[in-house]
Amino acid sequence: MEERKIGKVGITKMAFSRKQKKAFLTAAVTAGVYLSFRYLLPLVFPFLAAYLMALFLRPSAAFLEKRLRISFRGRTIGIPIGVIGGVELILLCILLFVLLAAGGRRFMEELERFLEELPGRMEELSLLGGQFEQSAERFLHLPAGRLGQLFRGTGLQGGGQVKEILLPQLLQKSVPAAARLREALHRRQAA
Numbered sequence: 001m002e003e004r005k006i007g008k009v010g011i012t013k014m015a016f017s018r019k020q021k022k023a024f025l026t027a028a029v030t031a032g033v034y035l036s037f038r039y040l041l042p043l044v045f046p047f048l049a050a051y052l053m054a055l056f057l058r059p060s061a062a063f064l065e066k067r068l069r070i071s072f073r074g075r076t077i078g079i080p081i082g083v084i085g086g087v088e089l090i091l092l093c094i095l096l097f098v099l100l101a102a103g104g105r106r107f108m109e110e111l112e113r114f115l116e117e118l119p120g121r122m123e124e125l126s127l128l129g130g131q132f133e134q135s136a137e138r139f140l141h142l143p144a145g146r147l148g149q150l151f152r153g154t155g156l157q158g159g160g161q162v163k164e165i166l167l168p169q170l171l172q173k174s175v176p177a178a179a180r181l182r183e184a185l186h187r188r189q190a191a
Helices: 018-067 081-140 146-154 158-190
Strands: 002-006 011-015 069-072 075-078
Touching (some): 081 146
Antiparallel strands (some): 002 011, 069 075
């Protein structure tokens, strides 16, 4: 920010840099968008939805207005576009209601089937977890049941038990393995 003197009186005017102006403009636009969505959109949304619906239905209503003519006692009477649009809107609402009802019924059927199958799926997941636990214990060279003891009894305070149960076992097995790996790398480099 730079200060400049204006006139003889000594009034200083603050001049903002280009980056500061851009940051202020970005913040102002963001605040404007937020405030318009927060306070203005709930007031304007019903009118916006009605306008979009009318815009969507207007071409078909105009087509039907040109095509639908009723002859009554020698006079041709046209149906107003507003009446046609209203009937189309009612039919569209009925169609949406039927689709939602059918979809809701289908959703409830799927939810019921899911809830019926849930106990079996949970049992399969439990078996898979047990198999994973056993293979992890074999891979880490831990005694059988050590990971199960760690995860079943911990809850949210698992850090202390990890230090007490798992780390001594891992350190005991990993230090000799690291030494063997180092020796193998040295032999390979020497060859």
